[in-house]
Amino acid sequence: MAITGKPLAAEAGAMTFQKGGNAVDAACAMLAATCTMWDVLSWGGETQALIYNPKAGKVIAIDGLGVAPSGATVDFFKNKGMNFPPEYGPLAAVTPGTPGGLCYMLAEYGTMSLKEVLAPAMQLAAGYPIEAQTANSMERGKKMIKQWPYSTSVFLPHEGQEREAPEAGEIFVQKDLLETLTKMVDAEQQALKQKKTRKEAIYAAMERFYKGDIAKEFVRGAQEQGGLITMEDLAKWKPIEEEPLHVNYKGIDVYKLQQWSQGPSMLQALNILENFDLKSMGYNSSRYINTLYQTMSLAFADRDFYYGDPYFPPAEPMKGLLDKAYAKQRAALINPDKNDPDIGPGDPYPFEGKTNPYLNILKQRGFNVDTDNKTNPGATPSHDATSFVNDSAYMDRLWRGTTSVEAADKDGWVVSVTPSGGWLPACIAGHTGVGMSQRLQSFVLDSTLDPFNVIEPGKKPRVTLTPTLAMKDGKPFMAFAVQGGDTQDQNLLQCFLNVVEFGMTIQEAVEAANINTDQLWLSLGGEQVKDRQPHPGSILINSNTPDYVRRELIKMGYKLTFDDRTSGPINAIYFDWKHGSFWGGSSNHGEDYGIGW
Incomplete structure (x- = not known):
């Protein structure tokens, strides 16, 4: 069983099952596809999951939530006249969590390669007929999108015309994102050629995102547009497996x-x-x-x-x-x-x-x-x-949406995921094609509101x-x-x-x-x-x-x-x-x- 927020993304999960994958493989394929289709989230957002592991007979939790970057302090935002961090833009971003969360789930509990699991998402990034809901969201948000050059080039292909976003049914192409995903898969395949295990190879792809050339371009693009995320912030972040x-x-x-x-x-x-x-x-x-x-x-x-x-x-x-x-x-x-x-x-x-x-x-x-x-x-x-x-x-x-991913298989694996972050109108970080998270806004700056959720660099916000x-x-x-x-x-x-x-x-x-x-x-x-x-x-x-x-x-x-x-x-x-x-x-x-x- 494969269920998620877009029919094409559900099909990505079903295809993965047909190729012999388990529920974790299918969930990762759906997660990748929904991020690529901007189903009110992007690759720069956050992933959190509950997984029933039938081999261990227990439920485990995956914490794939990013953290506040260096410089994200109470004084920083209060000096800008804010009572909460902003809703949109580079200053709303925590570090990306979805790439690491996906790689961790797949490496530890999946059976397939990253190349196999990302294949549907990469086909979507190469071009798919965009649906009206997403295309119209781009058009509605175009005034804000135009503040960010990399977002403008992706979301507003008809800039200067009356309708600047894609039309429903138009083939929506994301060359930069496709290149980012290709780099991750290439890192995996190179590791496999060096006789690394499946798990080690997937972590090599994750390392390229958080420490390699993808990270460098992400940080450059974020900081160019006024963001705070540093190379050290990305390199230090790791997904965490927890007891629910x-x-x-x-x-x-x-x-x-x-x-x-x-x-x-x-x-x-x-x-x-x-x-x-x-x-x-x-x-x-x-x-x-x-x-x-x-x-x-x-x-x-x-x-x-x-x-x-x-x-x-x-x-x-x-x-x-x-x-x-x-x-x-x-x-x-x-x-x-x-x-x-x-x-x-x-x-x-x-x-x-x-x-x-x-x-x-x-x-x-x-x-x-x-x-x-x-x-x-x-x-x-x-x-x-x-x-x-x-x-x-x-x-x-109150209602601000994201998506969800549910998967189960005959061997007893069950996955429930609520990924989010980087929703439209999103600020894309440089030439990565990756929309930055907006989750920093869930922190408080006033300790009397919630003494446990006051912003600090390296800390996770309390999310919905x-x-x-x-x-x-x-x-x-x-x-x-x-x-x-x-x-x-x-x-x-x-x-x-x-x-x-x-x-x-x-x-x-x-x-x-x-x-x-x-x-x-x-x-x-x-x-x-x-x-x-x-x-x-x-x-x-x-x-x-x-x-x-x-x-x-x-x-x-x-x-x-x-x-x-x-x-x-x-x-x-x-x-x-x-x-x-x-x-x-x-x-x-x-x-x-x-x-x-």
Whole structure:
């Protein structure tokens, strides 16, 4: 089973399976193809994956997220008058993670050569008929694109004409990117001629990207356009294999990435929801929506204050945050009759046997966490609230998309990936054809917002990217991921509950009507505090929501907005052990596509 954000990229995965590759090979082929097709990401972005290794019988996590470059300090950006790093351009870039993440997954857990896996992407780089969605995105972003000469030459082949981007169906050629990919493959093939192993040869390709002539051109092009990334930054960076975090929900073990992602917020939400009889409430009833909304608000309040890079001090209190007793205490805060706009971070430290060193910051923010771990009622903390407006710029930042990759094979390998970064309008670094990441914007410059996620050179920002794997009885149960910024774990949580609590098939679950909360700090977009502040009580619900549910939600204090599609495209694989088959699900909320054989 091969599922991803573009039909041609799904075909790359299917072709890889037909050539005898495993799920890791297929996932890498799809990842390479989606980056080449600018499916809201590029080769200079970041890759993070969960892989079930049937040989070891365990789920592993791959951290392919870049880091803040040399010179990316709080003072650097504050001196430019910013409250957050910028949304776009060379100063928004962390070091590229996708080339290294792909090479690591392939070398350690794949079976094929880089040459075989990159073949579809290289054919796409040589030229493919571009689809309307991507071509129109280039045209819409052309004013910004024109700031960057290398981006202009790639994305605006008709510069000076009325339409400067490619037309839908036009053959889109990326000569520089093709040359970069060719150099990586050449490095691999040379290593093989020198009698290196398959694994060593793939790492030779990775080294050429991060230390060789590709790195030199990337750094030259980035710095020419005002970027900070150095050769040393690239040479020092490495992908990391980690133990994922997990909780058990009613007999199902759900795995997420560590706290450098927002993934643990879904685990916290599941722990809280275990204290409620969701099935008896009814799917998308007002009671269910109210419980779900406040649960997510509680989990996101903790995410926004306590998550960050675990390889930098201070240490995040993850043991306390994922403790079932802490979740029970948080669940007690949920008001069954109305939304609580005052929800703030809790105090997980007692559940680790420690004292919270940040109580003064929480008090400064207006959150008074008492000894019962309850935020005292009162006015919404002034620093955390903004009056709600149906702001299209805000919604764009909330929903900002990427893609996802899901793959599974007959031998038991399962892969779930949420790659991102370098989305349009992207700044391309020199003649590499590689769009630079924009993930630096997910750092904070103000330690009172999140003392764990303050920018430092060499540090990872806390990102929204969040693949999921669920296991039951020691076997894969579901692999699923979605695009959509801060809505990702909201939609994945509901997709999971749709299957587990409400008995939906996987295709029903990925297309089902969800809700989205805006009662959180935005992770993307906006350089001023007001751009990112929570909108308490603001909720997106499906246009088909019955009038009586709408009325009940308004009485509960919610401010309603509507859409006929209330999640990004969710891609998922369900494992039917009764019949020995896979069920693939890909929602109709985008161009995402799945192929099974």
